[in-house]
Amino acid sequence: xxxxxxxxWAQAAADPGRTVLIAPDGEEWTAGRLLTDANRxxxxxxxxxxxxxxxxxxxxxxxxxxxTAYLAAAQAGFYLVPVNHHLVGSEIAWIVSDSGAKVLIAHxxxxxxxxxxxxxxxxxxSHRYAVGEAPGSQAxxxxxxxxxxxxSQVPGFRPYAELLDDRPxxxxxxxxxxxxxxxxxxxxxxxxxxxxxxxGRLPEETHLGGFLGIFGxxxxxxxxxxxxxxxxxxxxxxxxxxxxxxxxxxxxxxxWSPEEMLRLIDTHRCTHTHMVPTQFHRLLALPAETRNRYDxxxxxxxxxGAAPCPEHVKRAMIDWWGHCVEEYxxxxxxxxxxxxxxxxxxxPGTVGRAWPISELAVFDDDGNRLPPGRLGTVYMKMxxxxxxxxxDEAKTASNRIGDFFTVGDLGLLDEDGYLFLRDRxxxxxxxxxxxxxxxxxxxxxxxxxxxxxxxxxxxxxxDWGEEVKAVVEPAEGHEPGPELAAAIxxxxxxxxxxxxxxxxxxxxxxxxxxxxxxxxxxxxxDPYWEGHxxxx
Numbered sequence: 001x002x003x004x005x006x007x008x009w010a011q012a013a014a015d016p017g018r019t020v021l022i023a024p025d026g027e028e029w030t031a032g033r034l035l036t037d038a039n040r041x042x043x044x045x046x047x048x049x050x051x052x053x054x055x056x057x058x059x060x061x062x063x064x065x066x067x068t069a070y071l072a073a074a075q076a077g078f079y080l081v082p083v084n085h086h087l088v089g090s091e092i093a094w095i096v097s098d099s100g101a102k103v104l105i106a107h108x109x110x111x112x113x114x115x116x117x118x119x120x121x122x123x124x125x126s127h128r129y130a131v132g133e134a135p136g137s138q139a140x141x142x143x144x145x146x147x148x149x150x151x152s153q154v155p156g157f158r159p160y161a162e163l164l165d166d167r168p169x170x171x172x173x174x175x176x177x178x179x180x181x182x183x184x185x186x187x188x189x190x191x192x193x194x195x196x197x198x199x200g201r202l203p204e205e206t207h208l209g210g211f212l213g214i215f216g217x218x219x220x221x222x223x224x225x226x227x228x229x230x231x232x233x234x235x236x237x238x239x240x241x242x243x244x245x246x247x248x249x250x251x252x253x254x255x256w257s258p259e260e261m262l263r264l265i266d267t268h269r270c271t272h273t274h275m276v277p278t279q280f281h282r283l284l285a286l287p288a289e290t291r292n293r294y295d296x297x298x299x300x301x302x303x304x305g306a307a308p309c310p311e312h313v314k315r316a317m318i319d320w321w322g323h324c325v326e327e328y329x330x331x332x333x334x335x336x337x338x339x340x341x342x343x344x345x346x347x348p349g350t351v352g353r354a355w356p357i358s359e360l361a362v363f364d365d366d367g368n369r370l371p372p373g374r375l376g377t378v379y380m381k382m383x384x385x386x387x388x389x390x391x392d393e394a395k396t397a398s399n400r401i402g403d404f405f406t407v408g409d410l411g412l413l414d415e416d417g418y419l420f421l422r423d424r425x426x427x428x429x430x431x432x433x434x435x436x437x438x439x440x441x442x443x444x445x446x447x448x449x450x451x452x453x454x455x456x457x458x459x460x461x462x463d464w465g466e467e468v469k470a471v472v473e474p475a476e477g478h479e480p481g482p483e484l485a486a487a488i489x490x491x492x493x494x495x496x497x498x499x500x501x502x503x504x505x506x507x508x509x510x511x512x513x514x515x516x517x518x519x520x521x522x523x524x525x526d527p528y529w530e531g532h533x534x535x536x
Contacts, residue, residue, distance in 0.1 A: 006157070006246065007245050007428070008020075012032055012034070015031065016030060021250045021252065022252065023050055023063060024253060029030075029034065034068065034167040039167075039172060040164040041069065043167040048127055048163070051102060052174070054100075055079035055080075056069075056079075056104070057082075059103070060105065062253060063252065065160065066231045067231070074241075076175065079179055079181040080179075080181065080307065081183070082232035083095055083096075083183075084109050088116075094191070095193070097120075097122075098192075101121075105130075106154075108132050108133065108191065111401050130160060138372055146298060157272060163238065177199055177203050179198060180234075203357060210241065212239070212242045212246060215272075216301070223248040223300070224270045225240060225248045225275075227240065227252045228264075229274060231248055240252075254294070258279070259290055259533055262511075266294040266295065271299060272299075272300055275303070276304060277310070278513060280316075299321060302324045304325070305328045307519070308439040311348055311444065312443070318341050318344075327339045328351070329352065338353070339351055340352075347416075351420070353417045360380055361404055363379055365374045372412070375422060376412070377408065427457065427521060429458035430458070439454040440500065441452050445502075449475065451475060452475040453492050453513070454470060456470050457469055467503045470488070470505045471487060471505075471524050472505055473509070484507075488515065
């Protein structure tokens with residue numbers, strides 16, 4: 001090719017033999033092969049009764065079937081509804097029903113939950129399809145997921161291959177840009193779908209290719225994107241899709257492990273990836289000889305978000321990987337802020353300044369915009385269009401001040417426009433009338449060598465309203481018990497003011513996080529509040 005066209009569709013037409021995807025089993029997929037499956041899936045979904053504006057849900061691990069579904073929705077004017085495959089049947093059923101999904105595509109790994117969900121949602125058996133494991137070799141720590149895998153034997157589901165086999169591979173008629181309809185994680189109540197109106201443009205006009213430009217990532221330019229977190233997560237899919245559209249081959253991990261990630265970066269000379277702080281913490285826990293075994297110098301952008309990153313963890317990663325370690329703040333609803341390593345080293349703790357397509361503001365509880373340095377609720381405004389929560393106009397209205405929206409984070413802007421987050425409003429502890437922010441306590445806990453993971457939250461106290469509780473996942477080789485609890489509390493005493501310190505420590509074998517690093521804090525906190533009214 002003399003010129004590199006923008007957009008997957010044009011690239012696939014110009015150079016169908018170019019490798020665009022390395023699947024979890026190591027199989028290489030060309031642009032032409034991926035486009036063929038995406039075209040056939042559109043024809044198959046239309047034959048199943050789907051029309052422009054309809055939704056279909058997927059309960060899939062990372063792999064070619066997921067990316068095929070994304071490309072099919074993107075060119076047929078469908079809404080793709082990615083579902084967290086760690087949810088149970090009733091939770092999946094809620095999303096399927098609420099989104100109005102006409103078709104459910106699930107992987108046989110999740111057959112029990114998917115079957116329960118489809119039954120509860122009343123989805124016709126003719127509109128359920130199951131993907132099977134692909135044959136062939138498997139990469140270490142992963143299982144192969146091929147979009148043309150043999151149909152699985154999930155009772156009540158038709159083989160996924162029926163959606164593709166005997167369908168034409170021709171370009172579908174009436175192509176128009178579709179959207180991804182993500183569901184919020186639902187920290188309170190049911191998750192809600194984030195629905196944007198279809199723009200009525202051709203798929204070639206997608207804006208996603210420009211999204212990575214916010215982070216200084218250029219089209220082609222020898223870039224290779226590593227997908228190391230679940231694609232059902234909003235940011236992970238958006239980063240992967242944007243990379244695909246600007247000519248970056250994708251290297252896809254099915255199940256993440258720290259050493260396997262290092263191996264893939266070294267083997268495929270990956271240049272950028274999207275990460276979460278939990279992954280940093282587990283990478284840093286690897287023995288030095290393991291870390292030194294792999295060359296990660298190809299990395300240009302290791303962009304992290306989705307959860308607070310303790311300062312000592314961030315510094316350690318910059319010391320190891322260099323200035324490619326960058327941070328952003330955003331939400332499924334929109335974004336956001338971005339901080340380079342240089343920004344962060346100049347202003348430790350910042351999550352950056354507003355994106356060119358976004359505006360940030362901080363408001364108090366009365367809706368007054370606060371000046372720099374004042375703590376309040378963080379609001380954002382996007383120039384790329386609005387959204388609404390599907391079937392929940394009350395929630396849509398309640399998180400708005402004019403054109404600004406919030407997801408409930410607390411923070412402040414400094415004089416230079418840099419955003420500093422304190423915590424989520426719902427997680428803030430109020431003890432004796434004093435506001436305490438768990439993220440600061442959790443960062444101190446994670447600095448102890450015996451702590452693999454940690455959470456801090458408020459529990460009932462008769463006089464103060466709440467007191468600080470710490471729950472700790474011990475690091476390997478450390479025995480939970482009174483001695484370790486005492487050591488952790490002593491460590492906190494040297495790092496935190498007395499009113500911030502945990503008053504007690506409980507231990508847990510595995511912290512309840514999803515693979516994106518999101519902590520399900522309610523699962524830890526709620527048992528302590530049984531029989532009590534938690535302050536709002």
